[in-house]
Amino acid sequence: MALELELTSPIEVAKDFALAVQEYTLLSAQSLANFFRPPVYMGDMLYQADLIGVGSLPIVILTGLSVGALLALNAASTLQRFGSVTLIGQLVSIGMVTELGPLITGLMVAGRNASGMASELGSMIVTEQIDAMRALGTDPTKKLITPRVGATVFMLFFLTIIADLLGLIGGYAVAHLLFGVDTNQFWTSVWQILVFRDVFTGLVKPTLFGFIIATVGCYYGISTRGGTQGVGRSTTQAVVAASVLILIVDFFVTKLIFAIFGYR
């Protein structure tokens, strides 16, 4: 069978993109508005929180520890040349709390949960379960999307704090065991270098990333077309889009916070 390739005009591509952005924006706005319109499905939200939060814990622990340790290892090799190996704590602290903790946790949870949401909702679309839900008088955005958004935002916040802490522990292990940095010196420098802006940055980002992960995952799931092949496509697209969006938003949020609070 000959493979037929269809050429699409750039205008059509632009139109499709604009439509997708519009639908995504509407879905996101609706998912937020649903928090203020009963019924709010607390049971579903708790179930999703368990699935997203507790389920992601092992991978977050592992990546947090690894990233902290690697950060310390790489920083130490440079700092050693200047005889400033005691500054490892400061570097790991700033790096983990403001940037790598939220980013790595966001990307990990995006890979795990944006794909899960897209495939679950996509399967429900192709088997007409979403239509059945609407036909039974239940709003799928309230029952399926809002609980996922709430649970992801809430749990990613705490997962990031856990990842930050484990990153610091990983950094400490490397600094202390491989470079002989004193325990008290390490933790004091970790604590002293952090200012309000750093903690604020590190906690605002997971809130935004959680929202991106859930809304992107749900959007791709709910707009699935084309049977099981479509479900696979949506799953892949959800992970890619969520990851790219996280990286872009990360840059602009960092820049915005620098603009508001000023550079160090």
Added chain:
Amino acid sequence: MPVPTLPRENSTATVATPSGYAIEFENVSIAFDEKVVLAGVSFQLRHGETKALFGVAGSGKSILLKLAIGLLRPDSGRIFVLGEEVTQMPEQELFELRRRVGIVFQESALFDSLKVYENVGFRLMEEGVPAQEIERRVREVLRFVELERTYDMRPSELSGGMRRRVAIARAIITEPEVLLYDSPTGGLDPVTSNTIVELIMKQRDVYKTSALLVTHRLQDAFTMATHQFDQATNQMVALPEGQNCEVPMSFLILREGKVIFDGDAHQLATSRDEYIREYIS
């Protein structure tokens, strides 16, 4: 196979509505990617009547059901369900109206993450009905479709026919005024199909529910036109010759997005239209 009776306090099927019909389509058209699926479709479904919809695959039968329940919006034309125009109705208002309409999807569309009792009692749970009341009504309706033993099972553990019957149970648990069946007997063995036809017939004759029945199986629709559900014996019985018109059963045939026939069994059997004659032969 006789089916048990579903106890009801009273029938809700004869509610008078402004349009006078349970469902009314007025010149309804819809197209997908410039492919016209329905073009100016008009028909009425009377209260208590069951209308069988026929047409070759892709003729828009399932789309028509989805339009009737507001899951899709037509490009033009108007649709009235229980006297309310659904064409322009906001989604939030549609959720209210859909509580009075039941639908059985082609592939059952059961929620595979929920157990059978959660599927069947879904609407009641959403309405905040007490758990004991939900259990009572779910067991009652599962008994009606002869599947009480599946109460705790998951949809994946059920056969195709059982899934279809659970879907019927889910659709009728709130005693809707209108039922929409999308190929409820498609792909099933003759015995299971017969059981389902009997259930649909019972809804029509005992509970006077208005229904649109999409089917590919002419014999199912003709069985419904030539039989009546007998409450005394709790099974369907054949009507005497010439009394077919006494059952509220009609037929509608779609061809290339248009209605080419809308009438009763007698009119269908005596139609001179070549396409129709070929279709029913």
